[in-house]
Amino acid sequence: MTKEQKRLMTYIALIVFMMVVVTSIYIFSNSKPVDTDNGNSISVSDSETVSENKNDIISVLNQNGVTEFATFLENSNLAKEIMSATENVTVLAPTNSAMKELNVEDPIVLIQSHVLPIVLYSNTLTLEVPIATSFGNNVLFSVNNGELNISNGDVDSTVINADIPFENGNIFIISDLLLPN
Structure with a gap:
């Protein structure tokens, strides 16, 4: 694999990682917890x-x-x-x-x-x-x-x-x- 191919793979990996982070933030910001650790709730x-x-x-x-x-x-x-x-x-x-x-x-x-x-x-x-x-x-x-x-x-x-x-x-x-x- 050439240096250019490695650099391209690194950029692609960073883009995929950022997409996962943004998607996770969106999903978790729209969910609501119901229970805490021992079953009590707020x-x-x-x-x-x-x-x-x-x-x-x-x-x-x-x-x-x-x-x-x-x-x-x-x-x-x-x-x-x-x-x-x-x-x-x-x-x-x-x-x-x-x-x-x-x-x-x-x-x-x-x-x-x-x-x-x-x-x-x-x-x-x-x-x-x-x-x-x-x-x-x-x-x-x-x-x-x-x-x-x-x-x-x-x-x-x-x-x-x-x-x-x-x-x-x-x-x-x-x-x-x-x-x-």
């Missing part, structure tokens, strides 16, 4: 993609029973900033019971600690890899006892419901507030 929204959902974040939060966080977001006027963001986001919305424990003076810190500047889906998460929030602190996703969890290093929170699309991204409902120290 709720996953039935909506297909972010682009198919034209609901604003306040409406979607209220529809999913996260009314305290929706009210807090609306009263702080930060909902408009999230909706006008040029990139899509993932909102980590604490449950109503978690919000009742709220004792924070700066609403911006609370909101930014619960917004990731990328869209994440439960079926494509990379576990134990730090992801920076809009505030700048890192969070990690993990599976513990069959449950999807998120931690900011100080607080461990369970993901109650995942993959709830809204106009500018995706929502994960979590059991606890993720405030930085």
